[in-house]
Amino acid sequence: MSDLHPIAPHGGELVDLLVAGDAAQTLREEAANLPKVVVGERELSDLEMLANGALSPLRGFQGERDYRSVLDSMHLADGLAWAIPVVLSLTDEEAKRVGGADSVALLPAEGAEPIAVLRVSEIFKRDKQHEALSVYRTDDEAHPGVRAVQEAGDLCAAGSLEVLHLPEHDDFSSYRLTPAQTRAEFANRGWKTVVGFQTRNPIHRAHEYIQKCALEIVDGLLVHPLMGATKSDDVPPDVRMRCYEVLFEGYYPKDRAMVSIFPAAMRYAGPREAIWHAIARKNYGCTHFIVGRDHAGVGTYYGTYDAQAIFEEFEPGELGIQTLNFEHSFWCASCEGMASPKTCPHGEESRISLSGTKVREMLRDGERPPMEFSRPEVADILIAAMREG
Ligand SMILES: [Zn+2]
Numbered sequence: 517m518s519d520l521h522p523i524a525p526h527g528g529e530l531v532d533l534l535v536a537g538d539a540a541q542t543l544r545e546e547a548a549n550l551p552k553v554v555v556g557e558r559e560l561s562d563l564e565m566l567a568n569g570a571l572s573p574l575r576g577f578q579g580e581r582d583y584r585s586v587l588d589s590m591h592l593a594d595g596l597a598w599a600i601p602v603v604l605s606l607t608d609e610e611a612k613r614v615g616g617a618d619s620v621a622l623l624p625a626e627g628a629e630p631i632a633v634l635r636v637s638e639i640f641k642r643d644k645q646h647e648a649l650s651v652y653r654t655d656d657e658a659h660p661g662v663r664a665v666q667e668a669g670d671l672c673a674a675g676s677l678e679v680l681h682l683p684e685h686d687d688f689s690s691y692r693l694t695p696a697q698t699r700a701e702f703a704n705r706g707w708k709t710v711v712g713f714q715t716r717n718p719i720h721r722a723h724e725y726i727q728k729c730a731l732e733i734v735d736g737l738l739v740h741p742l743m744g745a746t747k748s749d750d751v752p753p754d755v756r757m758r759c760y761e762v763l764f765e766g767y768y769p770k771d772r773a774m775v776s777i778f779p780a781a782m783r784y785a786g787p788r789e790a791i792w793h794a795i796a797r798k799n800y801g802c803t804h805f806i807v808g809r810d811h812a813g814v815g816t817y818y819g820t821y822d823a824q825a826i827f828e829e830f831e832p833g834e835l836g837i838q839t840l841n842f843e844h845s846f847w848c849a850s851c852e853g854m855a856s857p858k859t860c861p862h863g864e865e866s867r868i869s870l871s872g873t874k875v876r877e878m879l880r881d882g883e884r885p886p887m888e889f890s891r892p893e894v895a896d897i898l899i900a901a902m903r904e905g
Pocket of ligand 1: 848849850851852855859860861862866
């Protein structure tokens with residue numbers, strides 16, 4: 517590895533599972549005659565990230581040894597840090613159809629052409645209860661991540677993947693950069709240090725402030741919105757993307773900041789997902805990663821700072837990406853600027869803070885939140901979306 521730049525992918529090598537040229541034609545012909553399994557939306561997101569190297573060093577869906585090792589120790593069986601299992605679930609009926617086949621064609625939808633071939637190394641029983649308690653710290657089925665695990669098939673098919681093409685998306689194609697492409701883009705711009713920002717929400721002033729604080733100490737900012745499956749009450753991807761676009765248009769330096777899509781599905785696993793998010797962003801070439809309060813959390817399942825604290829459970833250097841922990845921030849009328857409890861000595865009466873519920877209520881009534889809370893361009897997009905929705 518060269519010194520610090522570019523940052524090495526997790527495990528040392530950026531994986532690329534796409535098969536090209538004549539080999540792809542041969543693989544396509546082979547796939548036509550194999551047992552077929554349709555991959556669900558969430559696992560298709562994982563397949564995309566396995567294929568393009570976002571989940572390096574994984575080369576396929578995990579087997580039972582790695583699965584159990586991740587649940588019990590947040591490490592792969594070979595000792596590399598890893599926080600969330602990446603498995604392909606099978607129902608009993610699908611497992612019957614696969615039978616003892618050593619290869620299976622994976623389909624992105626019923627009746628579609630195969631997207632990949634899985635070289636099956638094993639089929640094992642998913643330990644759902646243990647997985648829920650380890651990864652999500654709860655077995656409450658009201659938790660959306662736990663519910664997704666419970667609703668998945670009881671078995672998992674493991675093995676390496678050979679991928680014919682990335683899943684097709686009919687939206688935002690110019691924003692869908694692979695890890696190799698974001699790395700190339702960072703190099704083009706001469707960025708040696710890059711901070712990644714994970715989001716599944718529109719960006720208001722508080723998060724803009726945090727990103728810009730981080731940008732003060734590095735060369736570039738990658739705003740990396742998650743665009744795989746989310747909860748149905750999260751703001752839809754097209755609305756969020758319009759918000760990011762107006763924000764970048766009006767308020768971000770183009771030579772220092774960029775937006776690209778993170779194709780992952782949301783787990784809502786809080787602390788464990790923060791680790792997983794950080795490792796993936798390292799693979800995209802980020803040297804730094806922002807961890808806010810209740811990162812990747814949902815409801816009241818996780819403590820405010822759990823997702824920041826979990827990074828301390830790893831040895832220094834084990835993850836290779838530097839996390840930047842942030843407090844919640846707000847506009848303070850006495851400071852006359854954005855601030856946080858770390859930097860502002862004033863009381864609540866000086867601070868403009870609105871609950872998520874209050875903001876949604878204002879937007880629904882066609883009312884812009886104060887410009888100290890939300891950029892007016894962003895507020896207008898959200899108001900319009902509420903009207904359409
Ligand atoms: Zn203040």
